[in-house]
Amino acid sequence: MTAVVTSQSQHREAEEIFDPGSFRDPGGRVFELDGHVLRTVNRQLADDFGWVQASGLLDALADAGKCVRTAETRLAHAAQFPSAWKVLESERVPYITYPYEWTFAALKRAALFHLDLHLEVLGRGGNLIDASAYNVQFRGAAPVFIDVLSLRRYRDGEVWAGHRQFCEQFLNPLLLRACLGIPHNAWYRGALEGIRSAELLPLLRLRHKASWSVLMHLVAPEMLARSAVAGRVAQDRVAARAALPKKSLVAMLQGLRRFISALRPARARPSQWADYAIDNTYAVEEAERKRAVVQGFVERARPARVLDLGCNTGEYAELMLRAGASSAVGLEADPQAAEQAFERAANGRLDFLPLVMDAANASPSQGWRNAERPSFAERARFDAVVALAFEHHLAIGRNVPLAQVIAWIVEFAPRGLIEFVPKGDPTIRRMLALRDLPLEDYSESSFRSLLAARARITREDRISATGRTLFAFERA
Amino acid sequence: MSRAFAVLILAACASPAYAYLDPGTGSVILQSLIGIAAIGAAAVGTFFGRIKAFFLGTKEAPKSPPTGDTVQRQ
Numbered sequence: 418m419t420a421v422v423t424s425q426s427q428h429r430e431a432e433e434i435f436d437p438g439s440f441r442d443p444g445g446r447v448f449e450l451d452g453h454v455l456r457t458v459n460r461q462l463a464d465d466f467g468w469v470q471a472s473g474l475l476d477a478l479a480d481a482g483k484c485v486r487t488a489e490t491r492l493a494h495a496a497q498f499p500s501a502w503k504v505l506e507s508e509r510v511p512y513i514t515y516p517y518e519w520t521f522a523a524l525k526r527a528a529l530f531h532l533d534l535h536l537e538v539l540g541r542g543g544n545l546i547d548a549s550a551y552n553v554q555f556r557g558a559a560p561v562f563i564d565v566l567s568l569r570r571y572r573d574g575e576v577w578a579g580h581r582q583f584c585e586q587f588l589n590p591l592l593l594r595a596c597l598g599i600p601h602n603a604w605y606r607g608a609l610e611g612i613r614s615a616e617l618l619p620l621l622r623l624r625h626k627a628s629w630s631v632l633m634h635l636v637a638p639e640m641l642a643r644s645a646v647a648g649r650v651a652q653d654r655v656a657a658r659a660a661l662p663k664k665s666l667v668a669m670l671q672g673l674r675r676f677i678s679a680l681r682p683a684r685a686r687p688s689q690w691a692d693y694a695i696d697n698t699y700a701v702e703e704a705e706r707k708r709a710v711v712q713g714f715v716e717r718a719r720p721a722r723v724l725d726l727g728c729n730t731g732e733y734a735e736l737m738l739r740a741g742a743s744s745a746v747g748l749e750a751d752p753q754a755a756e757q758a759f760e761r762a763a764n765g766r767l768d769f770l771p772l773v774m775d776a777a778n779a780s781p782s783q784g785w786r787n788a789e790r791p792s793f794a795e796r797a798r799f800d801a802v803v804a805l806a807f808e809h810h811l812a813i814g815r816n817v818p819l820a821q822v823i824a825w826i827v828e829f830a831p832r833g834l835i836e837f838v839p840k841g842d843p844t845i846r847r848m849l850a851l852r853d854l855p856l857e858d859y860s861e862s863s864f865r866s867l868l869a870a871r872a873r874i875t876r877e878d879r880i881s882a883t884g885r886t887l888f889a890f891e892r893a
Numbered sequence: 894m895s896r897a898f899a900v901l902i903l904a905a906c907a908s909p910a911y912a913y914l915d916p917g918t919g920s921v922i923l924q925s926l927i928g929i930a931a932i933g934a935a936a937v938g939t940f941f942g943r944i945k946a947f948f949l950g951t952k953e954a955p956k957s958p959p960t961g962d963t964v965q966r967q
Contacts, residue, residue, distance in 0.1 A: 441913060442913045546913070547914045574928070576916060576920075576925070577924060580916060580923075580924065581916055581917035582914060584920075641918070642918045646918070650922060659921060660932075661924045661925075661927060662931045662932065662935075664931065665928060
């Protein structure tokens with residue numbers, strides 16, 4: 418897609434290859450061409466989006482770091498969209514993630530960010546026409562809004578069209594964890610549009626429903642929807658008065674903000690791995706040796722973007738960022754460890770985003786045509802991959818053949834660092850306490866030869882008396 | 894019948910602004926009720942303000958500063 422196309426058929430072709438996740442709003446589409454993020458705006462939005470551009474809202478939000486910087490493009494690529502009213506170019510977010518991969522704290526932060534953004538936009542005479550969690554992305558632990566076409570001119574009395582979407586994509590997943598202690602990730606991944614109030618309400622207890630916000634945003638809309646379907650609401654009277662004063666809209670947003678600010682995860686069960694950083698099998702000097710090897714790897718490789726597989730509470734991600742890596746994305750299957758990692762990133766203002774994800778079941782490509790939300794691997798753009806105390810969780814914990822574990826890790830980046838944990842290690846003995854798994858093929862020598870078949874081993878550092886070894890590699 | 898009813902409500906509630914998202918019947922009815930309550934509360938407030946002004950013999954404070962015209966008439 419380097420040449421600028423000119424014929425009508427080629428124009429049509431260019432206009433059909435939009436980002437598979439941008440089909441919903443016919444007001445415009447997103448295209449990724451030659452590394453540029455372009456967004457077409459159709460003529461039907463000329464009045465509305467013209468107002469947004471003239472109001473200075475886009476620049477004001479971008480200056481404050483709240484929205485990706487967006488302006489009309491001067492690229493020749495614009496010629497590929499002759500039917501568009503405007504072609505914009507947006508700043509690229511380094512790594513796209515989805516709410517079903519976020520920690521509770523990240524989802525809560527995104528929800529509060531969306532409400533604050535809506536209030537600010539209303540204050541400037543604009544409005545947000547939707548409330549999709551997918552429109553919020555993260556730079557480290559800081560949220561940023563990416564969908565500028567959600568911004569419109571405010572019209573007196575218009576209802577909040579995104580109310581239900583906000584509840585399904587932000588409020589209900591947070592309530593699932595806050596009321597019942599269930600992480601939202603698995604349910605949300607299976608229901609991309611979010612958790613429906615009709616499905617959540619039967620699970621909530623009476624004491625959860627005895628809350629003004631739950632009554633107002635979940636119980637009442639569900640009852641009214643049922644009454645409407647059953648014909649018990651006088652539709653003509655309701656319809657004649659379907660106007661929401663701006664003050665009431667602002668009060669709704671502020672009320673939700675207060676309610677969500679106070680939500681905390683309920684019933685934190687003892688976590689298997691959240692205390693790993695302080696309760697592990699390393700002696701003090703072994704831990705220091707491991708830190709030195711990781712630091713040396715980053716100082717030599719100078720990676721811009723690092724993937725930390727099994728990031729736990731983010732101790733090593735922080736070390737790598739302090740050693741010179743520009744940004745890090747972490748994968749952690751244990752929700753509590755991931756929460757602590759997010760807290761570390763937020764408190765330290767680190768460019769580190771830990772995601773709740775089981776490596777043996779990483780996010781698949783899904784949604785419309787299985788392309789709307791690309792898989793974790795498809796989105797991966799990393800300069801280095803680090804897998805510390807990780808491979809044995811797949812190779813032994815999940816019975817994945819060692820060769821496949823190595824192939825999977827090595828594919829993520831041109832260079833990396835993998836810790837091999839030998840079978841005599843106390844952690845593996847604990848994992849095998851209740852089962853008798855034959856481990857003939859699991860050895861340091863087989864690990865070495867399997868890795869050497871896929872990459873050049875540049876360094877080996879033994880870091881523990883039990884034989885744990887860090888292998889640095891570079892792909893051929 | 895029920896579907897036609899829901900469509901009626903949504904069509905009647907539809908804002909003239911461009912909207913691609915289905916806001917959901919329950920949410921729109923809820924917001925309509927909030928809107929009615931807000932307008933009702935404002936009306937009640939104005940009514941009591943007038944009664945109070947009548948009995949106390951005071952005038953309501955002007956909601957906006959006097960315009961140039963008013964100053965000229967004085």
